[in-house]
Amino acid sequence: MNLALSAAFVLCWSAGFIGAKLGAGSAPAVTVLMWRFVPLALALAALAAVLDRGAWRSLTARDAARQAVTGLLSQSGYLVAVYHAIHLGVSSGTTALIDGIQPLVAGALAGPLLGQYVSPRQWLGLCLGLLGTVAVTSADALAASGVVWWAYLVPFLGMLSLVAATFLESRSPTRATPAVSLTIHCSTSAVVFTALAVGTGAATPPADASFWVAIAWLVALPTFGGYGLYWVILRRSGVTRVNTLMFLMAPVTALWGALAFGEPFGPLTLLGLATGLAAVLVVHRDGSRPPKRRTGTGPRPGRPRPDAAA
Template sequence: MTIPIGVPRWRGRAALAALCAVFVVCWSSGFVGAKLGAQGVDVRTVLMWRLLPLAAGLLLLTGIRHRATRRRADPPARLTRSQLLRQVGIGALSQSGYLLTVYWAIGLGVSTGTTALIDGVQPLVVAALAGPLLGAAVSGRQWLGLGLGLGGVLLVTWADATSPRTDAPAWAYAVPPIGMLCLVAATFLERRDPSAPRPLRNLTIHCTTSAVVFTALALAGGAARVPAEPRFWVATAWLIVLPTFGGYGLYWLLLERVGVTTVNSLMFLVPPVTTAWGAALFGEPVTALTVAGLALALTATWLAAVRPDRPARGTGTAPAPATSRRPAVRSRV
């Protein structure tokens, strides 16, 4: 009995679609976990206990893998001092600076959906700055997308800030953009790295750097304690399992399966999914203005979504170099 040829293909596509859906849910869950952990606990305490066990586990895993690769006939090149310093800088920006601002903003009362949307315009800012900083061609669609994306962010932020259910001070809405700019800086620092990407090694350096930074901040501020609240440890486990291993692991898996363009497109679904999480779990406000802002931001990202290896039409510019076609640095919220 033969199996219709369309069935395996359909199953493969369904499985890939399911992976994409799980990836979006896992990535957006990081903002939810941040709010769960920051309720009644100092942000520095949350970040210290999230990063310490994660960094320890990654150091152990990297050590085991390094020992195994040393037995090969062609072991990978050793990590140079300049490469180490570059990855420490990327980790300090993309994790330490970014996570501190996200957790701080959410702890102050900024909604999870608004924070995720401000994070979500990072690729638009990177695309707009690629011309002056990387010498890449920037199309008019990308500039238009940036303008519309910023308009969408302003609409959602205004709806959140003026809602009667919001208790965040006005200045708190200036905190998430600082974290987004940290991600932008980390992206350009990473794209200037001529060496081949090493996801596990780089993630280990980033997490170890952040563990040191957050432990130092907690010790300096008297926040280095062991919380007794069970909810805190549930939130910590949530943050380690779902957004870090689930989201980041699926991120690299999908990069191999569908490519960077599709994965970046999936990232644009994170803000609306996070908004739904926040409304369902925390009663965060969702108004017509919120929906309009999210729709405007999604339209903006669609306009700006051009193939990274295709020059803008009519420019006569050659494809961008390989270093600029790396996936953008993404937050592990």
């Protein structure tokens, strides 16, 4: 079951980069994002009000505000960076592989911020993932042309925004249900992107049918599939393991982009795919042992103990 969830998460999250490429060809990024989230937020709110009333009644104003901030970081901030990078000419594969640095950042911060123990085996997997990311980055950079250098910095901002949201959620003392979290996150994004679209005069959708195909793709795969599964796997497996799966986004997206848009996929990209798979296997084999949390209490301060929340 964990393997199936992980595979579905990787495919659906990678589909978001492909959908961004599809949408970028028919409308500005804010137009795509507005029409992706406004209908979605309305539908989710209606469903949540009917099917999950108990969860909404138990939700405090503080919890709702925390979820709104999490959505602002994990959806609005992350997606603006991804779409803007692709609009500037950065390929879908390159955008995904720059975001692939996220596991190293999250893994390095998991100890000091969350008190989670990151084992040597997990660090080995993270380093392997970095090597795979470098391999794919090199391949895409060699093939890129006509893209300003600072465009490659834009996805870093999105990656940092998603890392911040991950830690904010992980440190939350209470957990909203997935349906409530997704509704608040999407509603926050709908407000943000509507304001941006109206403010820039880009709220009117094009008549092109390909635009609505891209919208349907983005709602079904990356939002419900990728984004929803991200939080499910995060709660089941922890920060380090779920973020290790992000190493697979770059090679999978690069292969998908090569098939769909003719983007380059050579030996270095293939090497990156193999190395990313090795990284995931190394970290997830370590998952047979329960996650540990560093603690300052007890007879041996700082000694790892099993994480009670796991």
